[in-house]
Amino acid sequence: MHSKIEIFCGTGGVGKTTLSTARAISLTKKGNNCLLITIDPSHRLKDYLKISEIKPGQIYDVANPQINNTADSKLSAMLMDVASTTKRIAQKSGSEKLLNSKFINILTSPFGGLNEIFALVELYMQYEEKKYDYIILDTPPGGHFIDFLQSINKIRRFFDSSFIEIFNHLNQESKNISILKKVVASGAKTLLSYLKKVTSEEFIDDFLEAVYSLHDVKDIFLKTLSWDDLFENDNVTRWFLIGNYSHDKISDILHMQDSLTSFKNKEKYICLNRSNFEDLSTWEPSSQVNQELKQSLLSKELKVNSSLRENSIKFISFLDIHSNDISLILENLSTQWSFQKLEN
């Protein structure tokens, strides 16, 4: 059986990592084997999961007895790291070239900008393992739901069409007929000559080395194109877009809502973290300033909720946990998750 996929998206600082971890805990406690893939959990999260020695890119079984308390299910976690994923790709395809390319080495550094694309590849490699009931992916920070989906197109573009022109121009001995057939009008030679003008001969060499090394492992990348369908398939993928009542970004949530409507998958939820609705609505302020504060905080929550309801978008509100203790927060949030009846 292939795993079910749950993807958490949202801008940084809204509680994406906390909510996805709580979700993984809740699913594990219900008897599922789960893999949590996350990019950069804070140190306190590492402490809680008792995986403080975790090395990037490796899968660790979470040792916290509060989570893995049954014999039949366990939670595993991986800190995704682009360089380790690159290594795994090289091992899988038996091509060392990828690891020797200077270009690829620079670009697969933590801030090289390829996080989303490699997260897709990593996700697919784990999905193919068929080891878990659920894979929970906490997407790279900063990215938007749409950015993440666009990564599929970037991979397609790179391997499917444009670079073929270059390969054909330079690699005439290529025996791959199907590639040759796809050649459109090739401006590759002219392009490279301009490129050389603003860069250097050496750059072109390094560049082509990188392109070739990627071409060698293209099968693994091309497989990830199946996310296109799998992401829209509600039997496979469930989406959680995370927002936060306490941040001044209602526009962000409304924007998420827009991008959701055109997306076919029905298993999509907006998660709104940190609701203080109850505390606020029972508060009876005595002064004008306090009254204004109450109105402002309350209307923020109401505005978001009513807009989502109007547009019949499924959303889940999470109560704000007033604590600095990460264990307490995660425990409480995972209980809040367990009350959600998402399973069809």
Place this chain on the structure above:
Amino acid sequence: MNKVQKFPLSSLYMFTGKGGVGKTEVSRLFYKKIKKENPNRKVYLIQVDTSSDFDAKNNRSFEKQKNDQEIITLHLKECATEYMARKIHSKRIASWISSTNFYKTIVSMLPGLNYLIYFGKILKIIDEEEAIIILDSPSSGHLLAMFQSLDNFKKIFKVGPIYNDICLMLEILNQENYLKLAIVSQLEEIILNETIELQYNLSEYIKVDKILYFINGLYSQIPNLNKSDLPNYLVEKISSEENLLNQMKENKIFKNNILPIPYITELEDYQLGEFNAL
């Protein structure tokens, strides 16, 4: 009287912070302030289109303020084509190149490249118009990527005209009183730690004179708030705010560079006057 004014004027103010902390609002206010104080200089507020997809329309377009001609949104395609045209001395060929699939693919696969292009454009505006620029830059993960991209592409190109341009850019950015970073954040312990980490990581790539810390959305700073009449969670929030604020003031990284901003119940009331009163 005015804390911001104490700092010597720089050419480029980069505002950064995580999503949803009010970065855009704060940078806009700062822009108005600088503009008002420098009537003889050109002052621009610049936003960049961060969608890495080359052809994507800017889906979160900046609401243009009616009477403001100096708020600019930079688009990747325009900036890149302009740069290329300068390098190969032909607008026509440059726009042909930027329309090829090959080129679009490279730019969208290498997100760092767009930062490079934006930096180039911004430095050019400063140079040509002696302008002061307030840059509402992408959220902090991206900010680091922005500086690292300069370093990465320096290593990638090694020699040649683009390499020379990158070196020049770094030289300009490292000039005294040229670049100032302004980090906008809300006050939470975790954000504090990340800010320290961000600053540490940045120092690897760029010499930053001074970082201004705008702490936004503080309940404890709301004028005339009756603190004895609040729901429990706000009482706790305020006491943890005060705690963290004190910690920051004692920390030499933040000391003297902190600008607390109260939580504002109505954005419309969030006037320049209040901002100046900081």
